[in-house]
Amino acid sequence: MITIALSKGRIYDETAPLLKSAGIVARDDPERSRKLILRTNRADVRLLIVRATDVPTYVQYGAADLGVAGKDVLDENGGQGLYQPLDLGIARCRMVVAVPAGFDYRRAVRQGARLRVATKYVQTAREHFAAKGVHVDLIKLYGSMELAPLTGLADAIVDLVDTGNTLRANRLKAVEEIAPVSARLIVNQAALKVKRAAIQPLLEAFARAAR
């Protein structure tokens, strides 16, 4: 049995066509079904529906053989022990620093101000600001980061941006790009050895589909 861990929403939606070109189609729609283990048209392949941040954990421990996770998640939680053979080029966005439209970020940084930064990506933010020598107090949030500077909780946020619509709607602007982000295929290293005959053709099919 090959087990693939995925998160509901954009990762599932954008991975489904890749799975399809590898000949794998889920028997249930995760948006409609409450099932967390989805059978597929192939008796030897099943899908696990987990939180985006939990995908690497399932693969690391071997509860799933393969997974699809954003680079943001892999960078933040460590992709240690995971084989990352493929950038799938899906769920593309950018990790950025954003501030209120009227805030002079460069000046604040130049003056050596200590910035309060709210984010779900504490580790990523810590490394980014440390590398630039900017002093920050980090505030961990679990979502809706855009609210933090609007309410005085923070001066800046570190978050993902795609169209920029969420920033604009909340009168924020991106002032620094930290990294481009896209989803990666991740593989449990032991599974790759033990189940190579089954996994290798899948990797090749994914690579062809992701091109």
Ligand code: ATP
């Ligand atoms: P959870 O619901 O578990 O908190 P999440 O809200 O981050 O996780 P999604 O919003 O489905 O889950 O995001 C999954 C992945 O998709 C992210 O880890 C990131 O790599 C990518 N992503 C997030 N936001 C965007 C976006 N606006 N455009 C494109 N890709 C995105």
Ligand code: PRP
């Ligand atoms: C992500 C991200 C931003 C938004 C950016 O949130 O955290 O809020 O997308 O996309 P945009 O630049 O196209 O507006 P998401 O839609 O995943 O919501 P959630 O993480 O709060 O569920």
